[in-house]
Amino acid sequence: MAFNTKDKYLQLVLLHIGLGVLIFAFQPLANGFFLLATFYFLLRIILVPPSAKTREILLACAYFTGAEIFFRMTKGGLAYESSKYLVILFMSMGIFYKGVSGKGYPYFIYLILMVPAILVASNTLSWGANFRTNIAFVLSGPVCLGMAALFCYDRKVSVKTLLDVNLYILLPIITTTTYIYLYNPSIKDVLSGTASNAAASGGFGPNQVATILGLGMFAAAIRIFLQSPTVFLKVLNTIILSAMTYRAIVTFSRGGIFAAVIAIVAFLAIYFFQAKARRQGEIIISMGLFFVAILMTWNISSTQTYGLIDKRYANQDALGREKSDLTTGRVQLFLEEVDGFINHPFLGIGASRVKDIRVERDGDHLPSHNELGRLMSEHGFLGIVIILILIIKPLDYRSRNRNNLLFFAFLAFWFATINHSGMRIAAPAFLYALSLINVTNETPALHRKQR
Template sequence: MSKKFSPYYILIFHVLIAFAVFVLPFLSKLYSIAIPAVGLYFVIRNKNRNNEVIFVAAYLVGAEVFLRMTGGNFNNEYVKILITFFMFLGMIYSNFSKKGLVYLLLMLLLIPGILVTFEMASLNTDIKKALMFNLSGPVCLSFCSMYMYARRISFSTLQNIVLLMGLPIVTITVYLFLYNPSVRDVVTGTQSNFETSGGFGPNQVSTILGLGMFIFFSQFVLFSKTKKEIILNGFLLIFVSYRGIVTFSRGGVISGLVMIVLLLGLMYYFSNRIGKNKIGLVVVLMGGLALGVWTYTSLQTNGLITKRYANQDARGREKKDRLGGREAIIDAELKLFVDNPILGVGVGVGKELRKEDLGEVASHNEISRMLSEHGLFGIIGLFLLLLVPFISYINNLQHLYFLSFYVFWLLTINHAAMRTAAPAFVYALTLLSVQVKFTEKTET
């Protein structure tokens, strides 16, 4: 955070952004232009000496859902394209570890699927759109990972990066309250709710708010040094968690909770006896807060939120599917893979082939999509994505957030694919060489 400005003023500024855009929606477009423009200025001015590109990318990740729900983005891949650009710029200024070239191999593995697309796509298929929609996420992940692989950074700097992601999430949450101040009035069933999600996709809103839950929990537990900071970060944690839950989209909230549990687990494992006792108190406190938030949410939704997480409809009847219809898509993609195991059916072609049976629905699962559309090359790519972070982590045990970040990526690509830049960027954060105390250098 900048020393020139109080963190409280910066937080208030992000609250005011929500009010301004709610009243004057066209300001969202200006916001979407201002972020990369200001970011580019700082990167060029400092020649990326302090890894400014990571800070810019982190802020873009936090702001992406807000820009999309308010019409600020110029297209759905806008933020992923910007992040890819900044990572490329960072590599020009600051080079990158040669070991990171393994992610160049990942991009090369995508090429056969692209070639199959040109062969298989029908005349009605918008090939450019299909390629951008399905490949912008993997390409963004590859550039982020190449830049961040083994790049040395202090833990306090990493937390500043994480906190920078959190600031626009505060803006999102305030905007959701303005858009829908009364949850009780709009919740009538147990399906994902667009009204409580700002009129935007509940799955994506839940995903970013789940990440926000982890961000403000980590800030609350590790970086709250005064009573004022404890109260503020505790309030933000409750604030974001409540709005995440009432989206009625479970994936992001569950991911956030798992991230928190893994962080607590690592903290407990590496702590001494006194530290373990303190963590025990934190667990009790968090359990009480969680119970309070859940009870309040249940009252506001007339108990429907409890039925949602129990996989029941509004009348309390068990639903046939547990994943909101995603099982049928996954099953169809696995069948396509079995029929086309080597090259797959081509990027974006799976959606066309499923249209007759399931309608025009895109995949929500990046793993099954990679299998069906890239075949054997998709398997190799997934194997690299799953394995490489752990190879990096062997010599990087001070990275306290490693497991939380890794699991966020893995869970998110299973319920929300790579619709947003968040899983790509957070995955790359697992590859940073995090040091608790050291004189910072950049490994090249």
């Protein structure tokens, strides 16, 4: 399972397609896959020399970030949040082995500012709410981000390692995509209007599936432009991108698509303007082919859904009537959270109280879709401070270190995702942390002849 990204990319792609086929045929294998991957990465982190630990930790986190939704939809993890907890564990091991940068202290403050909301929740959560599980559900994502940011802040990482991290994110999403195709080969058989479609999403939540497939689209796009030196690799990666894009589109959940598009555009803009004039011409040609592939994928999606996907993105119902709310209720949820902040501006209403209120009032276990609204409502003024840390600190770091080509793409994916899906998966937390690394260019050592 030791990946050679230079020579064995095709074999790795085929291996992960095969994993999707096997686990679809016999789903209990997902548990074995989860345990094998967990022990493999733990052993690698422990056994590799100190100089290689940063790389192994990032690769382990990348793999479980990409595999999180697959383990959830196949019930392969030991718990629903297993992948997120493993990312926290791997990052904690990294901090133990490699320490943290003193300049990353705002993320210590960020984690400490989470504590008062737990204390408030101990008094505000209803008697019927499970205190431990509710707190863990809403804070596992923010804690994952904090631990990842502490470890990654100003951590020196080579360009090759960063691209390998991208590969480790992509591979398990290939497995997820394969499983979804097998679960629902024909989207025409499960069409039910323009609402988000769980049957077309591997039987799991369309919002989370679209988000992880959107991450796969972003990872595949990076490989197309940065790691496809041959025509064969360009074609292979374009096929992977198109396959993920199609399945993401037909979930009928738009957030993951928008996040992917924003991140890809941010990457391509920086990549183009930083390239030399001669290279820019090649990039323009690649962009043209890239957008042709996306357009063809959209046309196939439109045909396969009898035009319903066009109506979905035009904010219409199946009969072509315009819907009153473009955000499918998310603005109303956000306004409710703002009201919680206005009524409790100092310490907020307590961790997980937003969801608890909806259960009491409507009987609906609907969690927050917007992390910014949740932070303000549940943490009060401290939530405002948390938001400022999360936005200002990476921009401040970028002003002093411009080596990370993917900085704005990572930050854009994080921000877009937390505004439509909150922190329910590890992806936005991990990609946020990747925006804080110090990317170094490998320079070959000079060997001088001795006289």
